[in-house]
Amino acid sequence: MDKIDSKLLRLLQQDASRTNAELAEVVGLSPSSCLRRIRRLHETGVIDRIVAVLNPTKAGRTMKAIITVELERHGEQYIRRFLDMAEKEPAVIQAYSVSGETDAILMLRLKDMDELDALTERLFREETNVARYYTAFVIRTGKETTEIPV
């Protein structure tokens, strides 16, 4: 992982649709060397995968919400059980157990209020061990990236 690898990672995190020849030129390497480096980054698992990022609005998912959850019983197995349940929801795009007052934080991508209503009904029913939850609606997205500084 030298300077060239870092540069490649930065470039690929921004736009992975570039051709190998382009990348090679930018980092100042021959296409073959460049390709071999990228392949190695895949093989060693530094690059997890290549994905298409959709425009949420154009894909019909306009609402975003963040829910912080406090459980009744806080044991490890209870938190795990709650997360397992949350993960199954397609609208849940991020689910974390966290330190501090709250036990879990969920990030949702929703079509409309009805979808949120149905989801909260499933996740926060009586039997689900949830003591309290706070729903915050995203008003403005200042930044949203998958990019990790390297």
Added chain:
Amino acid sequence: MDKIDSKLLRLLQQDASRTNAELAEVVGLSPSSCLRRIRRLHETGVIDRIVAVLNPTKAGRTMKAIITVELERHGEQYIRRFLDMAEKEPAVIQAYSVSGETDAILMLRLKDMDELDALTERLFREETNVARYYTAFVIRTGKETTEIPV
């Protein structure tokens, strides 16, 4: 946006490194038709971009934290100002203004505690109009996807 387009979007959100020929076969189309559909999805902006997703651990960013922020003065311009400042931080990968008690929520990807220390120093100094903030460390990631249901 018919059934085939949706299927393509699902496939591309999971793995955009597949060849056009593979995709074409999965959705039951000729390579040329398939390619034209994908290009159209790009042109219409449904597909925003193609990116490489890194393994955070292998890229040297092991810590994740979520900070909820309450501002002193809540006006639109103050929130905007705070978000603008937060966005500039490379460790901040998501920054939202939200409804409810808290004004903003930040998602951080960190190397170590020192980085967090330095960042909080910059964002939550006296002059930054922040009344209170709560830092929750991510203990376990149940789910983390860029995939939007289509």
Added chain:
DNA sequence: ACTTTCGTGCAATAAAATTGCAAATGACCG
């Protein structure tokens, strides 16, 4: 100084994307 290891560039080859064109499909209207 010698060997080993690793990364590099070049050139040939294989694979994939892209395009033009004619046929097929399907929605709309008299």
Added chain:
DNA sequence: CGGTCATTTGCAATTTTATTGCACGAAAGT
């Protein structure tokens, strides 16, 4: 229904891109 227009499709040719073998060169260890 029958006809027209717009759109989408598949095929085949072409272009572009990825991939591989190989020999050379730099750096590290002995």
